[in-house]
Amino acid sequence: MKIIGGKYKNRNFYMPGHIRPTQNVTRKAIFDFVGHDLEGLSFLELFAGSGAVGLEAISRGAEQVVMVERDPKCYDIIKENTGLILEAQDQSKIDVINTDAFAAVKVLAKKGVSFDLVFIDPPYEAGQAKKALKVLGAYDILHPNSLLILETHRRETLPEQSGRFLLFKQKNYGLAKLWIYTYEQDRNISR
Numbered sequence: 660m661k662i663i664g665g666k667y668k669n670r671n672f673y674m675p676g677h678i679r680p681t682q683n684v685t686r687k688a689i690f691d692f693v694g695h696d697l698e699g700l701s702f703l704e705l706f707a708g709s710g711a712v713g714l715e716a717i718s719r720g721a722e723q724v725v726m727v728e729r730d731p732k733c734y735d736i737i738k739e740n741t742g743l744i745l746e747a748q749d750q751s752k753i754d755v756i757n758t759d760a761f762a763a764v765k766v767l768a769k770k771g772v773s774f775d776l777v778f779i780d781p782p783y784e785a786g787q788a789k790k791a792l793k794v795l796g797a798y799d800i801l802h803p804n805s806l807l808i809l810e811t812h813r814r815e816t817l818p819e820q821s822g823r824f825l826l827f828k829q830k831n832y833g834l835a836k837l838w839i840y841t842y843e844q845d846r847n848i849s850r
Contacts, residue, residue: 660711662744663687664695665718672740675733678708681780681810685832686715689808692828692839693776697721700775703767703800705760705791710737712778717749725772727756727763761794768798775802780810788817788838796822807840 662670663683681689689712698720704713707726716724728734734757741753756763760781777795781787788811795807807824809817813836819826824840 660709662714662718664690664715665720666749667714667718667744670744672709672711672714672744673736674709674711675730675736678730678733679783681708681711682833682835685810685835685837686712688830688832688837689778690715690719692837693806693808695719697776701725701773701802703727703774703777705763705777705779706781707737707755708733708780710740710755712780713737713753714740714744716776717745717752721752721776723752723754725754725756725767725774727758727760729757729759731757761790764794764798764800767800773800773802773805775805777801777805777807778810779807783812783815788815789821792817792821792824792840796824801842803842805842807842809838809840811836811838 660674662668697716699722701723702716702721704726707728710726713724713726737755741750779791788809813831813834817838823843827841828839830837
């Protein structure tokens, strides 16, 4: 696969054979929506797989990218991809964490880290995307007016509102569906 835009456009990266990667058309749609210039923004990718979306974010100027992947083989490939594709000054902007995505959110919250953009592409298993919404809603790791983008199977249904997350847009891309939520930090929520 290749980086599709930005500073590192057309550079190849490795793809673990046992995962379902975020396809080029879906990655393009993500960055068409959030913008092609991420200068100064922070980006979190949960269930990172190969790190394709996080690498796209760095290529497009993100200031900080955190990629979380539990699978040791995928983690090793992400580390290899960052070394293969990125120049040294950009490698220092990436943190790759080898742990469970939901545990990582708790650790990031304890450290006081927050993000402008969050991309989540959990395995197409029942409940993972909904759980991600709940976990992110329970911990304060998003800046006010951040965006959360979830990739699910096109048949999966997510709520229009989950805590402080409000569904802004959804669209199908082949078997995948992108759910784009806005995060309203000051919104009153009932529990």
